[in-house]
Amino acid sequence: MLYIKEVLLQLLFALVPFVLYNIYYRNKTANYSKQFITITCMICLFMSMTFHSSVLNGIIFDIRYVIMFFGMVFGGMTTGLILLVEFLSYRILIGGKGLFSAMIILVITFNLSVLLSILYRRRAKYRKLITFLAGLSFSVIPICVLFVIEPKYVVEHLTFNFLALPIQNSLGIWLLISLFNKAVSDKQLFQKYLQNEKVETIAHVAASLAHEVRNPLTAVMGFLKLIRNEAISKEKTNYYIDICVEEMKRTEVILSEYLSIAKPSTPIYEQMDLVPQLNSVIDIMTPYANMNNVALEVHNEGQQLYISANPNEIKQLLINFIKNAIEACSCISKGKVIIRMAPESRISAKITIHDNGVGLSNEQLERLGTIYFSTKSKGTGVGLTLSYQLIRSMNGAIHVRSTLGKGTEFVISLPLTN
The missing domain is CATH 3.30.565.10 (Histidine kinase-like ATPase, C-terminal domain)
Known part of the structure; x- marks a missing residue:
């Protein structure tokens, strides 16, 4: 029962980026940024390491591999390196018997995460397979390394190592990647429809503006033709020029306001x-x-x-x-x-x-x-x-x-x- 509680807690931490994305970007037209991915992954990594799973003092397990892989997929290599530094600093601070094993596992899983994240971004066709391989690898590698370094620990805690740990990593990575991808694709679809709606609005307004702008231009053209007539007085000429200027100003205002709705909105x-x-x-x-x-x-x-x-x-x-x-x-x-x-x-x-x-x-x-x-x-x-x-x-x-x-x-x- 204790294993179930710990696994569920780690899965909750794994979903932190997905939850924060839906909260923060709910009313925003923009999609996620790399800074957002980095910050949320750092929060998630800190929480999962603070409330880690452990069946032996000094040997701890958390959702770190899932978060690092997710961070590199959506945030890039910079996010991965920042998470690496955070993990190393915090793991050294925690210390304990499993520190040496953790460093060896990290070297292997980090390099594997770099490779898999590159494949994930470049091979859209095989993303489900890559996600499955990542979850499987992050479950098998820690057990293999610990079996070499701490064979007695692995044998004594078979249930946790061969059941709880694989579920924690495999299910965690599948839930986080799939749910986050769904949220991002929904946001992209929303942005696409929003852009289409705006284009349609602009097209409708443009049609009426073209008609409206034609009126002052016709008036200006008529008055300019009258001004060419040498028989009219200077006072009338100046009066006609004033009318032309006012009509052109009105046209400029209409066009300026129209252009202001066509240009992209800034979040200021x-x-x-x-x-x-x-x-x-x-x-x-x-x-x-x-x-x-x-x-x-x-x-x-x-x-x-x-x-x-x-x-x-x-x-x-x-x-x-x-x-x-x-x-x-x-x-x-x-x-x-x-x-x-x-x-x-x-x-x-x-x-x-x-x-x-x-x-x-x-x-x-x-x-x-x-x-x-x-x-x-x-x-x-x-x-x-x-x-x-x-x-x-x-x-x-x-x-x-x-x-x-x-x-x-x-x-x-x-x-x-x-």
Whole structure:
């Protein structure tokens, strides 16, 4: 029974990188980094060596070989060397009868881990086989070395050495590698769908912007032709030039705002005013609303609403909700989207986006924000999923009210900063 408890504890330590990955990267669009792998493996190695398995004083077993192999597969050789230094330092500090055996086993298993990790990265077709060989090797090598150096110990503790130790290493490496790979592949799939969603949004907005930009350019062209007429007065010429300058400025603003949603978002958070962000998004989405025969109506109290956020992420969030609202009422006559922004109890900023569109059923309301759910035939739902995650990561909240055939209202609350 004691062996089972110790094996289960070591398996728990082996899953630390997987658990921390799911916690830390849950609301992030980025995938794991080598620094993350190194830090989590160091934590895992320290914990497993501190609460090691042992049936004889001085001879200890833990999940070290599994962690080193995992660290080299996902973090590279640098991570492996850092873990090697950590193990050597801590094992020497622990000391005991099995120190010499541990060093010999480490020399063999470390070099084997280097070889297997290289094969794992280069031979994707044989990854399951390589993982199996790694688990088998990390179970057999320690027993063989100990049988040569401490044969009496191996014979006296056959159950632990030939049952508990192989299960601990083989099952540990299989669980950690397979679960971590699954989590990483799911994140990559999410990123792919997210990029497709963003490209689709940009394509839709670009089509309406092209139409909107053409209007001021046509006006500028007309006024320039008038200016060539020598019969008009200097005052009128200057007036026409002023109009041309204003139209070009308006075009520049529209294009600048459009480019800001197309460029990659950086993970830098800063204190920012929500009102200008909303105004810039309205400039972007107005042509799209016009193209869909939908009226945009904006209300705000004119005061500053400061939050801590990434401007590009907030801009994309607002675009996602407003675009969805426009599309929800594009197929009805007199479609309208009303956007309100105001402080709420001096604690949070409240953004309300109301449309008089097709509405949502109770079943659709329950599934809103879940990955890959969309009410649109060609939608993936990833944009809305990311928006929900972003709101929660900022300690905000979102509430939805909807009636089929009458419209939908999203109420977003984001905490204000002092």
